[in-house]
Amino acid sequence: MLMIILIIGSGGREHALIWLLAKDSRIIEIWCAPGNAGIAKERLQNGNLVKCIDIKTTDLSRLADFATEKKVHLTVVGPDKPIGLGIATFFRFRKLRIFAPEAALFESSKIFTHAFNSTHGIPQPKGQNFDLDRLREAEAFANSLTSGSVIKADGLFDGKGVVLCKTSIEAHSAIERMLVRDEFGPAGRHILIQNRLTGCEVSAHALCDGKNYKMFPLSQDNKGDGKGNMTGGMGATMRTTPLGGNDAMRIENEIIKPWHNACLEEGIVYKGLFYPGIMLTDDGFHLQNYRRFGPKVLEYNARFGDPETQVYMPMLNCNLLDLLDACVEGTLDKVDLKWKYGVAVCVVMASNGYPDSLTAGEPIFGIEQADAVPDTKVFHAGTALKDGQIVTNGGRVLGVTSWGVDLFEAKSKAYQAVGKIHCQALWYRKDIGIYAP
Ligand code: GLY
Secondary structure (H helix, E strand, O other): OOEEEEEEEOOHHHHHHHHHHOOOOOEEEEEEEEOOOOHHHOEOOOOOEOEEOOOOOOOHHHHHHHHHHOOOOEEEEOOHHHHHOOHHHHHHHOOOOEEOOOOOHHHHOHHHHHHHHHHHOOOOOOEEEEEHHHHHHHHHHHHHOOOOEEEEEOOOOOOOOEEEEOOHHHHHHHHHHHHHOOOOHHHHOEEEEEEOOOOEEEEOOEEEEOOOEEEOOOEEEEEOOOOOOOOOEEEEEEEOOOOOOOHHHHHHHHHHHHHHHHHHHHOOOOEEEEEEEEEEEEOOOOOOOOOOEEEEEEEEEOOOOOOHHHHHHHHEOOOHHHHHHHHHHOOHHHOOOOEOOOEEEEEEEEEOOOOOOOOEEEEOEOHHHHHOOOOEEEEEOOEEEEOOEEEEEOOEEEEEEEEEOOHHHHHHHHHHHHOOOEOOOEEEOOOOOOOOO
C-alpha cells in the first residue's frame, strides 16, 4: 500500500519525525503544515520532496479538509495546541486517521492532571488549585511551601505558563499576574500551586494504543539559558546502553503503569504518545549504593517531546510508521520497539535574544558541513528560505544531533558539527551532554 502522510507542526520534533518517515519506501507523499526550510529539503525514497503547506496548526477545519482532499493515510500531530483544542476527536469524527490522543485534558489542564494523580495515587508534588475568589488562600498556601513553589496557569500558554518561585514574594507576584492582572488570559484564571521539587529532571515517553503501552528509554531535556532564564529545551540526551540503575524501572512501575491502569479503569482510550515530565527526587530510598531518587510527576504531555524527539528518532531501530499505525489500530502488542545501541545528544542553537526577543532573517552558513559530520543530523526549527539562503526565523532555530557508542562520542560529534555552523545571530549552551539518564 502506498501512503500519504500529514505532519502538523514546524519544529525540530516534526523535522525528526519526517526525516525518519522519509526513509520508508511505502510513503509516496509527506505534507507538513506549516513546516520549515529544513523540512522542505527532505527527500522521500521516490525522489519527491516533502511539501510544506501554509495551514496554521490550530486551524482544525482546514487541516481536516486538507487531509480529506489529499486522502491522507495518517496525520501525526507534533505541538500541544491542536491536541489541547481536541484535534483527535475532531479528526476521528471526520473519519480521518490521526496519531494523537483524544484525552486532551492531560495536555491542556494542569488541574485535571493533579486531580487525576491524586485520585490514583500517582506520586507528584503537594499542590492545590485556586481562582480569584480564593486569592488570599492561594497566597497563604504558597507561603506554607517552605522549599519554594511552582505557580502554574491551568491552561496552555505557549510553554510559558509555569513560574518557578524561590520566595513568597516571587510567588505572590506570579499569583497576582495570573489571577488579578490577567496577564495569562483565560489560561491563568485558574491556577495550580505546587511544592517546588529539587532533583534530576527526566522525560519518559510511551506509545499507547488504548490497551497496551510501550515505553522508550528515558531522556533528558536541558531547559534554560544557563543564566537562570527559562527557555524551551536547549538540548537533549538519551541512551540505550544500560546505566546500571533502576530509574526507568521505578518510573514504569510507579508512574507509567499506574497511569495506564487508571486510564483503563476510567474508560479513557488513550491512543498516542504519553510523555510525563518527571523529577527524580531524593526520598531516602536506597538501592545497592546507587541512586536513591523517587520519581514524581511534574507534568503530563500528550505528544512527543521537543527536543527529545530529535534524539529518539536517530536511535530508533524499527519502523516508525508501523508503530504509529499500531497505536491507531490498537495492535501495539504485535509490533516491536527496538533501539540502536548507544547514546544520542542534541545541541539546540537559538536566536540571539531568545527567550525574551527574537531576531529573524539572519543568514546561516555551514549546515551542509555540519550534516557531513559522521552520525549527525541537523534538524531545523525556526528557519526559513530567503532568496535561496537559509535564514533564522524563530526562537529555537536548529537542533544539531549526533549519536555514538557512548556519551563522549555523541557529545564530541555534536559540538564538532555545531562548530561548523556560522551565523552571527545564534547562541547555544556549551554544557549539553554532561549526563544522559
Ligand atoms: N521537552 C519539553 C516539551 O516538549 O514540552
